[in-house]
Amino acid sequence: MTSHINKAREVILKESDAVRAMADRLDGNFEKAIDLLLGCKGRVMISGIGKSGQIARKIAATFSSTGTPAFYIHPTEGIHGDIGMVLSGDVAIIISKSGDTEEVIKLLPIFRRLDVPVIAITGDKNSPLAEEADVILDSSVEFEACPLDLVPTSSTTAALVMGDALAVVLLELRGFTANDFSFIHPGGALGRKLIKVADLMHTGPELPIVAQSAGFREMLVEMTTKRFGLALVVDSQGRLTGIFTDGDLRRTIETYPNPLELTAGKIAISNPKRIDSNELAATAVAIMEDFNITSLVITDNDNHPLGLIHLHDLLKAKVV
Numbered sequence: 001m002t003s004h005i006n007k008a009r010e011v012i013l014k015e016s017d018a019v020r021a022m023a024d025r026l027d028g029n030f031e032k033a034i035d036l037l038l039g040c041k042g043r044v045m046i047s048g049i050g051k052s053g054q055i056a057r058k059i060a061a062t063f064s065s066t067g068t069p070a071f072y073i074h075p076t077e078g079i080h081g082d083i084g085m086v087l088s089g090d091v092a093i094i095i096s097k098s099g100d101t102e103e104v105i106k107l108l109p110i111f112r113r114l115d116v117p118v119i120a121i122t123g124d125k126n127s128p129l130a131e132e133a134d135v136i137l138d139s140s141v142e143f144e145a146c147p148l149d150l151v152p153t154s155s156t157t158a159a160l161v162m163g164d165a166l167a168v169v170l171l172e173l174r175g176f177t178a179n180d181f182s183f184i185h186p187g188g189a190l191g192r193k194l195i196k197v198a199d200l201m202h203t204g205p206e207l208p209i210v211a212q213s214a215g216f217r218e219m220l221v222e223m224t225t226k227r228f229g230l231a232l233v234v235d236s237q238g239r240l241t242g243i244f245t246d247g248d249l250r251r252t253i254e255t256y257p258n259p260l261e262l263t264a265g266k267i268a269i270s271n272p273k274r275i276d277s278n279e280l281a282a283t284a285v286a287i288m289e290d291f292n293i294t295s296l297v298i299t300d301n302d303n304h305p306l307g308l309i310h311l312h313d314l315l316k317a318k319v320v
Contacts, residue, residue, distance in 0.1 A: 009130050011145040011153070018141040018154040019161050025138050033119045033135045034169055037068065041089040044070035045116075047078060049103055051152040052159060061162030066167050067176040075103035083110050092107035093119045093163075097139075097155045099127025108132045121159050137162055175314075197284055198277040201298055201319055202228075202306030209234055209305060212241060212265030216252075219244060219264045230295055232305050233268035239303040242268025245295075272297050277307060281319045284309055 039045060046149035048056035056072050057308055063070035085290050086092070093112050096104050099122040108129070108293050120133035123140040139162050183254040208226035210219045212235055221261045223231045223244075230245040244267060252259050252267055259267075275284050284296055288311055298307035 014145040099129035243272035
């Protein structure tokens with residue numbers, strides 16, 4: 001094993017040890033912070049400078065994407081006017097390892113005047129920031145992972161994890177669901193993972209539907225016209241009774257000497273695989289893979305066809 005890998009492992013272990021030690025120190029202050037954030041009538045303002053500022057930006061983004069509206073303010077910009085974005089009813093989270101950063105401390109009297117409670121994530125419980133804060137979350141570390149014990153490494157990781165802990169607990173308390181997540185993450189890989197069947201399924205006149213009494217030729221015309229390679233067969237009440245696919249067509253021709261004499265109801269395959277419209281499109285992919293099929297039917301509670309989703313739809317949406 002090279003010295004580089006040994007050093008990298010040492011860094012990772014130091015940071016993980018710092019996070020584990022912080023977990024052991026969690027106390028009633030964390031509960032108080034959650035109560036403040038859960039009761040917040042406005043937004044959560046998160047601030048920090050330098051490396052702590054980068055962590056603050058990430059935490060603000062995590063809060064906002066999990067049901068807790070939040071925004072970041074740079075302390076220097078804050079004391080030069082941006083603090084005007086903060087209103088009574090908001091809650092402030094201030095991140096500072098030392099708790100004695102001048103720009104951060106200058107924000108505190110403004111929060112007091114606005115009656116905005118302050119949650120401090122700090123490495124020094126006796127710092128000026130901690131003394132003024134309503135709640136102190138201890139993110140102190142024994143050593144930085146940096147060999148000089150100077151570069152913020154373990155300390156920024158600890159602050160980041162504390163912010164994630166707040167966000168996840170709030171997420172659960174708010175009953176934030178995958179549907180909520182998909183609503184505010186419509187783009188990218190995350191959005192694609194949360195697309196629902198209802199977002200992609202074909203409906204109405206697009207559906208290749210024939211009656212049980214339809215002749216073989218009529219069913220083939222419907223299959224050819226709608227271009228799904230199948231037909232949905234329904235009874236006189238419009239309820240789904242079966243499905244007929246291109247594969248069934250080949251088998252029918254091989255089995256029956258005169259298939260043109262057949263009706264759709266006689267040769268349709270009963271109990272086709274189906275899926276609820278509220279299921280994730282990724283679930284549709286899994287079902288298709290399990291049963292080696294390319295389409296799924298969506299029906300209502302009375303078994304009337306509502307929609308149809310094809311593997312091509314899932315490929316086009318990049319769910320696959």
